[in-house]
Amino acid sequence: MGTVFGVTRRAAVLGGAAVGAAAWSGGASAQDYPAQDLRLICAFPPGSGADVIVRYYSERLRPIIGRQVLVENRAGAGGNIAAEYSARAKPDGYTVYVHSGSALAGNMSLFKKPPVDVAKAFQVVATINRQPFMLVVDTKKPWKTVAELTAHLKEKGDKASYASAAPTGTVMGEMYKVISGVKALEVNYKNAVDSLNDMTTDVVDYGMHDPVFSLAQAREGRLRILAVSTGKRLDANPQLPTMDEAGVKGMDITGWWSAQVPAATPRPVVDQLAKWFNQVTASEETRKFLNSFGGDPMIETPEQGQARLVKDVEAWKEYVRVAKIEPQG
Structure with missing residues (x-):
């Protein structure tokens, strides 16, 4: 069955679910959330492209949520350090991993021993954009x-x-x-x-x-x-040709960003986070921001986002095979 942090995946999921349920028992409700500041985890250092996106969302979420939304940079190992840290976090909605969902999926094939099974360790709460390399x-x-x-x-x-x-x-x-x-x-x-x-x-x-x-x-x-890298040109920069159009036939790599939380996070919290993130993404200001950095806004439900993550985990197995990439140790 495999293990996550030294316990079986099933035990980890069931144990996390119990923690989440306990946190929301005793009369707690969605109205009680958030009772403290939130942290957005970034997998790359301050000043990086990833950091720019994460900090943009932290700044736009603050007035909506009415709490501080802090950015915590956990750089290294191609995102694996941040992914493991976020997956270990208490599933209470106060630690949100904002990262490239496609890169999160890709690491399952790019590394021999990824620290977590991302499709099982995380629940996507909101998709943010689709973008090329x-x-x-x-x-x-x-x-x-x-x-x-x-x-x-x-x-x-x-x-x-x-x-x-x-x-x-x-x-x-x-x-x-x-x-x-x-x-x-x-x-x-x-x-x-x-x-x-x-x-x-x-x-x-x-x-x-x-x-x-x-x-x-x-x-x-x-x-x-x-x-x-995308198979089709994006609205953000329609003048830029695709690699396929430029003669590198068959290339279609579409990146996408998302916000995710530990899989055992209660559904009321997932829904509330989705509402907040989607509110930011749907704004004209955010469309212009994402377009300026090469991406088109993309809003999907948590179920659609999770299905996209699962699908990309499989797609990246094929990318790595075709590219003949030897997984890192």
């Missing part, structure tokens, strides 16, 4: 299209290299290599910002990065976006 190059380089970059990389052979800083970037990079025949070494960074100097000083040839970082650097004139 982006293929970027230094603006000083002559390549204006993916085809031009691919031709250059093939000439360079195994001396080529690229930057990544997230699981989705790794998969996008490996799939690009498999489909196009490029041979390039992946250079993995703690976060995308750390790769910028190397990308603009010829240390690496290109990067596979999140849209928050990529678009910010494109606006500053440092990086040029050649294509996006």
Whole structure:
């Protein structure tokens, strides 16, 4: 059956459910929540693209909830540290993991021993957006299209290299290599910002990065976006071609963000959190914010979000197989 934190998954779920039920017994009701401040857990350091999104939601949730909504950064291990920390949290709705749901699903296949079975350890309360990853190059380089970059990389052979800083970037990079025949070494960074100097000083040839970082650097004139990973263009940046359109046939990697809590969290809390997050996501201000960072708003029910997570866990098994990625220890 497997274990979660040293106990069987069934025992963990049943035990957590008992804790959740106990917390809501004795006359407690949804009206009593929240009785204290909330914490949003971020899997990457302050200043990262992930941190920008998490802090945006924390600021917009405060006036709605009437409580402080703090951001706690738990960086490292491609999100596994934050995921395990969040899954261990008391299932009372005061610790919410705001992260890329697609990356959360991907880590189940990208690591040999992921710390938790995410589809069982978490309940998605709200989806936030859908977004691409982006293929970027230094603006000083002559390549204006993916085809031009691919031709250059093939000439360079195994001396080529690229930057990544997230699981989705790794998969996008490996799939690009498999489909196009490029041979390039992946250079993995703690976060995308750390790769910028190397990308603009010829240390690496290109990067596979999140849209928050990529678009910010494109606006500053440092990086040029050649294509996006999604199968279809997004409303946020309809002028950007997909990798499939650019000749990397068959690539369709759509990232999405969500808020999740420990699986045993009582349903009244899940519903209340969903209402709050959806209220923020539905605003015109948030649409513009998400569009500015390459994403389109996406509002789904907790059931739909959970089904998406489960589906992505299976999809990432195939991504990793096709990309021939060896899971990390």
